[in-house]
Amino acid sequence: MGDSMKRTKTRYYVVASIAVVLAAVVFLLAPPRVAAMQPLPLTATSIALNPDDPNQQQVGRLRYMGGLVIKSTNDGFGGLSGLRAGPDNRLLAVSDTGNWVTFTTIERDGRLVGVSDGNITPILDGAGMPPADKEAGDAEALEWDPATGDAIVSFEQDHRLQFYRGIDPAKPDTLMQAATQVRRDPATAKWPDNAGGEALARLASGTLALLSEDAMDNYDRHDLLLITGNTTRRLGYVSPKGTRPTDAILLSGPDTILVVNRSYSPLGGVTAVLEILDIGALAKLPDSGVAGSAQKPVARLAKPLTVDNMEGIALRREGGRTFVYLVSDDNFNPMQRTILLKFELLPE
Known part of the structure; x- marks a missing residue:
């Protein structure tokens, strides 16, 4: 040779x-695949808003109401990327490995102190089958109406929305159902595989607002799709400098949403920026317009504050007050954490 x-x-x-x-x-x-419904043992450790200054209780318009580092002995727990709140302190989440995750928050005098009653089960497709692999199960956002149980899950890589009825995290068996509809919108066909529908909010009219993490238009704006029935309208969202949207939820009025944006740098670490977006005002701008007055800052979480890869947001309203829950996606990385933070949104 x-x-x-x-x-x-x-x-x-x-x-x-x-x-x-x-x-x-x-x-x-x-990450290991979850084959069927399982109880989810959870432990939680309280954390300060600012470990360097435990007396700090506010950032921007957010008053700190407690936070937790959550762990589980179940290897399928992690990757939480969408969050919504229901009655009796129940939270419903989806993970980017294709699972429903539910648990109850324990609160004392309005402060978040623990979690309990966890469950985890695969998100089933229209044929009643669990995701075949990570690509098929990459759930990134969730919308859920506790009054009706209607739920919608946004997936990326295989960009699609899956619809469900009668979802109730207090009744885990309701999670073990096939999707009633699977929608692949032509407007998402050219979105990058790993930068699809990261944020999903249902407006008062029923229209769905779907924000792409990294599909950009010619004016360097994130795609914002308004989906009503079979009609889709495309707008552009300018996220705070250096950030990308990771979740959103209807805050007030017909179409004012609260958006979570995230950035990362090796020196600065992770930053989460919350802002209010008035979609009605945004829709009135010219095609090349920048949001301007349609956006209002709420808070910026960065070192030394407690923050991680914040990808899920939920709201609770009690006695005229609005409470915000943020959850992080740990990417199943031992260097990251699943943290759950609670805040009160203060008036302007």
């Missing part, structure tokens, strides 16, 4: 060996 053939064969074995090692690493790091 000539020297060139020997070198070629050696390179082949080196490349093949590297490929095998990488495949093994991917396999070992891949």
Whole structure:
């Protein structure tokens, strides 16, 4: 065998060996699949808003009402990327590995102090089947009406919305149902695989507002789709500088939403920026317009404040007060955490 053939064969074995090692690493790091409904044991540790100054209780228009680092012995727990609140302190979440996650918050004198009664189960498709793999199960946002049980889950990679009826986290069996509808909107066909519908909010009219994490228009704005029945209208959203939208929820009026945006840098770490977006005002701007007065800042969470990869938001209203819950996606990374924060949204 000539020297060139020997070198070629050696390179082949080196490349093949590297490929095998990488495949093994991917396999070992891949989050385990949840096969069926399971109780979810949870532990929670309280955290301060500012570990360097435990007396700090406010950031922007947000008054701190407690926070937790949540862990579980169930390896399927993590990746929380959409959140909504229901009666009796129940929270409903979806994970980017294709699972429903539910639990109850424990609150004392209005402050978040713990969680209990956890459950986890796969999100079933229209045929009643769980996601076949991570790509199929990449759920990134959730909308849910506790009064009717109607729920919608937004997925990226295979960009789609899946619709459900009668969802009730207090009755875990209701989560074990097939989607009643699966919608793939032509407007999402050219969205990047891993930068799809990260934020989903249902407006008062029933219209769905779907925000892309990284599908941008010619004016460097994030795609904001307004979906009404079979009609889709495209607007552009300018997120705060250096950030990308990760979740949203109807705040007030017919179409004013609260948006969570996130950024990351090796030096500054993770930052979460909350702002109010008036979609009605945005819709009146010219195609090339920047939101301007349609957007109002609420708060910016950055070091040394407690913050992580905040991807889910939920609201509760009690006695004329509005409470905001934020949850983080730990990416199943041991260097990150699943944190749940509670705030009161203060008047302007």
